[in-house]
Amino acid sequence: MNLKPESKVLIQGFCEFISGTHVAQMKAYGTNLIAGVNPGCGGQELHGLPVFDLVEEVIEQFGAIDTTIICVDPYDVLDAALEAIASHIRQIIIITAGVPPLDMVQLLRKAEACETLVVGPNSPGIIVPGKILLGTQPSEFYIPGAVGIVSRSSTLTYEIAYELTKAGLGQSISVSIGSDAIVGSSFLQWLQILDEDETTQAIVLVGQPGGGSEEAAARYIAEAIDKPVIAYIAGKHAPPGKSWRETGTLATFIGRDPNFGTAQSKLAALKEAQVPVAERPSQIPELLRKEIN
């Protein structure tokens, strides 16, 4: 994975989830934004970036691209990602929300075969405070430090970062994997990355109802993660059910618990793995301090 400030970055598509402000923010942060791809707008300039019709045109002119940030409309995400993979881009961050799950299944089959990292969809991306911003995470809430954040949320992630920054606990990396049922990189992958990352001394895991990724993460933390982890799960008091864009409500198939996907199930899994869970975002710094000392 390449999160170096010099890595070359492309933006595909300019839908409602990315604005001129976001692009300017990335540039101000030092991200090496090379160009934009927006079919039909080749030759124009947008937000200070040269725009092309095809990804391969960018490669032709500027050489290999390391990361693409995809902000096309939901039904065009699969195509945009396949185009990126065909041009040997190995890191794909999908900002767009509302991608149909079957499209993600197709994308993941291809991405796994080509060893390409996919983050999202519905993710505001990755920020390495002080070094690089790949996405729309608001940089003002972050300061460099030693706490890694991995989250399924968007806005809630910034809330957590804000609390840490206010408490003087800077962040090493913050990544949102998106809250969709079918996502690219998982909690497990990022926990492993953060565990191996030299700058990270502690990890905060942010979850919400839907699916079983927090439960899988809890088991993984108990088995394989050495660094201290604090968790925060939103939605404890939300009524359970088919809300919050959860698909795959097949809890009872293949011997799965009917409690599957509820905040309660996640809290129980984390308790069993002995991961401290915060009651509210503002409690995370004090829990972290306890674990680090």
Added chain:
Amino acid sequence: MDLLEYQVKEWFGKIGIPVLPSQRIDHPTDLKRLKIRFPIVLKSQVHGAERAKAGGVRFAETTIDAIAAAQNIFSLPIWGELPEVVLAESQYDANQEFYLAVVLDTAVCRPVLLGCKEADIDWESAGEKMHYVVVEQEFSPFYARRLALKMGLQGTLMQSVSSVVEKMYELFVQKDLDLVEINPLAVSATSQVMALNGKVRVNERAIKRHPDLAETAAKIISRHTSTEINGILGDWDGVEMHGKIGILGNGTGSVMATLDLVANAGGKPGVCLNLRHAFLTDTTPTTFRDRLATGLKILEADKSIQVILINFMGSIPQTEEVVEIIARVVQQDNNELKSQVVHSNGSKNRQEPNFSPLVVRLAGSEFDAARKYLATLKTPSNALLVVENLDEAVAAAVRLAKATANKK
């Protein structure tokens, strides 16, 4: 979104899954022009489960019996829903009944083929009787054959069941389904297979790229209330709880965290809405600002909501317009109080706002100007409180809810 049986059978028929001869009945008199042979079964087309127990399934051997049965069914509400369509279908003698399904499994992130030699099985205890095959790579018929073999089928029956599963998968991908189920798949003495009943669930996000479905979904939306829509369409960018504090936010996790904070502080969250994405019920594209206006309307119309807590963090589109909407809502009162009708109990408490107080939490430098502007507004006391700290905002909302409760 769940389809009704007759729609499911239409799709099955088109894709080549064997279904019985059937006819759609919109009115009992349609049975005079019945094109299938007696005896028939008449089935109520509703979304509720266990309609047979409720009397929604009747047998008929003659036209007169059929018309009477149909009249009965059309006026029988099942789980509160009256059928608009009744399905007339030939009867069938099954030797065996199987269960088959194709479903998107979110733990393995792949479609899964399911099969069981018993239909109407109890999920909790299915265990080893339910066989499954994960479709790892691009689908090919051998996945379906694997499932049929796991089910212990052989020979022609294995081939015909396998062929049905292939067709189910084709439909699954073609129509962006979360689930397609045949329950039961009848097997005759001569190994002929027939889908007697089926279920199809379309993924909500994909509905807009299927014009035939977008119409059905739009019809459902226009006819039902929000709780009913939640049941049929299965998704809602918000939560319906019965409480006094309505919550609006710009992110799912953020809204849920706010909900939790309110509950933890002793408050009762009411309707909570996430404005970051378009609502499922939006049939045309909307902007964040539109959704805020809609959200505020919904909360104001809800009689149990006494305080509205808005939590915006980071950045939102159309910041200035959003602030204007908030300003308008809290200032509305000054003009409308004078023409306010006196309360029916005779109280003339004109200082009380006729809408819920707003606690607005704005965090991030993009809101600096907004915070300053909102602070300059002249509003009735307690009508608007602008805070930067989330815990403070929650405490204020809970306090206000308790205070208004004492007044009313």
